Amino acid sequence: MTVEQEIGRPRRRKEDARLLTGRTRWTDNLSRAGMLHVMFLRSPMAHARITRVDVSGARELPGVVAAFSGQDFAAEQGSLPCAWPVSEDIVIPDHPPMAVSEVRYVGEAVACVVATDRYRAADALEAIDVEYDPLPAVLDMTEALMDGSPKVHEAGNRAFHVKIESGDVKAAFRDAPVVIDRTYVQQRLIPSAMEPRAVLADTDGDSFTMWSATQIPHILRVMLAVVTGIPEHKIRVIAPDVGGGFGSKLQVTAEEVLCLLLARKLGRPVKWTESRSEGNLTVHHGRDQIQHIRLAADADGRLRGLQVDLLADMGAYLMLVTPGIPMLGASMFNGIYKMDAYEFGCTGVFTTKMPTDAYRGAGRPEATFAIERVMDELAAELRMDPVEVRRRNWIRHDEFPYTTISGLTYDSGNYEAATDRALALFGYDKLRAEQADRRDRGDPVQLGIGVSTYTEMCGLAPSRMLGEARYAAGGWEHASVRMLPTGKVEVVTGTSPHGQGHVTAWSQIVADALGVPFEDVTVLHGDTAIAHKGMDTYGSRSLAVGAIAVVKACDKVREKARKLAAHLLECSPDDLEFEGGAFQVRGTDQRRTIQELAYASFTAHDVPDGVEARLDSDATFDPENYSFPHGTHLCAAEVDTETGMVRIRSYVAVDDVGTVVNPLIVEGQVHGGIAQGIAQALFEEAVYDAEGNLLTTTMADYLLPSAADLPDFQLDRTESPATSNPLGVKGVGETGTIASTPAVVNAVVDALRPRGIHDIQMPCTPERVWRSLEGERR
């Protein structure tokens, strides 16, 4: 019996029939007997002392069961955790889940109502009286660091400063024929998962269960225990169906902690679901950096050195991995390029805004944007083709493994192959000719071509390296594989999918590893009572780390099965070959299928002495290295110089994500990723006004592109298997977002460069493009 290999097949996702036909279990769909509904009253002030909170009016309204202010939680609510103290000198301010004496951003919870339904709870919020004594808002990072600036926290507005140096930076810049000096702004973004956050907490008086729209049920459980003092073994966390996260659900939120405390106070189940506007205010935001970049090069374009100086907006508090986000980019600014010296500095700054934290790519899009933008600037300065400048500097395929100037060792890749393929698909030369023609004709619609040859580090992460980076946890992942008596397979994974399709991909991997049909595998996840060990899903880690734990567990199952088969077939284990799901005695037709062996271990009638009667196995995998997907993205953008409108005409992405388990899923990730990166380049921006009010609280103001606003993506792949894991897989969850933003902005700037424009701040809105042109016309 030969079984078709599953890895590499474009399997439709097992998850989808159920999700698409509405047979879903989103947290908000769940209901418990006697369940109450919570709504939070949120600060309308960016910064103020709370002088009085009176919830008594709310308590009198019909349907209201309870109403509380921060004072009511003060003794038990603890402080929301920050698990990544990136430096020795870091300031980690107290972060009460509900503000008690001071609010530091618009949207911070100051009171809550618990009622029999959401409508009554919402009505009752209007009956709560809060008095504030306004304090000055702190909104601009540069001003926040000046002497005499109003303070967000007593300890000042500087959260931390980190500096890393490698090579002789001074020498690299001394007498450098070319130095490019630029400042880029990574605007603030709002991660807009399709499913809003929702929490349901219940108790039987002694122990607690929380359902939450989270990416991290395991981490959340530990943190809830640490924050509230409820013993860890009395807390069970379940992530039911979760509709996207993009990092925004990689968090231990105020609402989660408060719902747990409310369940304890009231002894009843309580549920909270945010509205979209509430989410825009209080889901942690992403990006928000000011990047000062200096690049030194020789006259022929060879890179000498790179200096990076960042201001990273932390917002008002440090949340789970807030300070770690810019640090995830620390080793990525050098990109795929060789250079002699590198310096990275980063200052984390407190402001009176919603805290920032992980958002798809987390640190790496920022770094990739800066280096890929500045490589284009270098090309322009030297009047070279931007692809050629990159060619002169990138790591050649025969140089892998390669240790970069920032100290990472890239295991595999082929930048030449991906770039050549992308140029061919794109029709690069023809588009350049059209561009020249439009320039000559003075066409009001100019054409620009943007290049992005990116890599990124993902597959978070080798625990040892995380430790060196001062992260509080490890980066391993766990899996169990259970052989059921009928030969079916139950996989328990510590990853927590929220749209990624792990059930399908893990089934394909197990089908190959054990020679069982794809349909015979089920995957359990996202419940700490079922998947007791896990590090959850973020940082494109699930396949490159989590699935490898599954592979390792399958290896153990096979070894146990081999022993049992050898016993039953009365041969030595070494005489058995495993193929097509069966052990066969070499050179005979004597065989036992894995299903027969599962049954034999179940009956246990004939198991050798000293051998456990089960094939089930567990494995924990800790990677030795990050994974380094890479690729070349090319964007052709038309810029209407009369209106400033940018339209993407064509987009090519050739990615190398190592071995591909399921091409459909990979393409889906790439599509979504590119869309999200384009969104940063052209559409999205969280805007605060001069008082610190968020202006982009609805989707009429915070513009998300839809399919109609995006071009067809032309995708292809090269395949350089990772050497750091047995499947050769790399992460793909964030590549599109990381690669596409600079490709698009490079294209916009390229279109306008003859008009003297060398940067447009993101998002490149029609008005911004028009104003740049106006500035040049004057």
Place this chain on the structure above:
Amino acid sequence: MIPARFDYVRPGSVAEACQALASDEDAKVLAGGQSLLPLLRLRLAYPSTLVDVGRLPELKGVHDRGDHVFIGAMTTHDEVVRSPVVRDGCPLVALAAATVADRAIRHRGTFGGSLAHADPAGDLPAVVLALDGVLVARSEEGERDIPAADFFVDYLESSLAPGEILAGVKLPKLGAGWGFHYEKFHRTAQAWAIVGVAVALKRSNGAIAEARIGLTNMGPTPVRARAAEAALRGVELGDQVRQACEGAAEGTSPPSDLHAQPDYRRHLAQVLTHRAVRAASGSP
């Protein structure tokens, strides 16, 4: 968010609806709900009662009335777009309605709701203004005609009196020789117009005999680009058209918001008017 408490009635006739409105000054008409429900959910409006007129047959449908087309207020955008009577008699309305939001919203949102809402960023008010449409209001007292020029009073404010319901709109059929275009400038397909320009244009002997231009989102109400209309009269199709459109924003007071400042809107109005006029005149 979550709306505050309100009552809901679904009257069986327009007369009943008028009665319900007259008896409660805090009652509001509910049409397709695509503008009103968002306001309720954000608690920006607290009506006591919603009077749902969305399903009243009297208010639905498109009628060919010889010299004009009558569009019932509760005709959905989608029905308007697909109506052969609209496409033949006043194609500009179909062109503009097709740009409203997305398919789902066009199946719910209504022609009359868009006008009664009097949002200057809506696409249809400027169109009805450009076409010199006449809005028909009904109340317990009877029916009255309101010319479009008198209907839009201020931001989200029409001249409908309390207790009045918009029943429909009369749109004059413009005969042979007229061309039409709606030029909508927006950042994403589902976003509202930053600026929109509705043009109806009569050609004769290679020149522009008459131009009627309505501007979307160039002030607290939809406005006519009167200066450009005057400048375009008699202009030969060709290079002079651009110059004639330069006054498109004259007399407007465009809003400032996250998507555009007033000076940019004025600039857009010129550029887009030129484009719309060219398109309406059949020039490439």
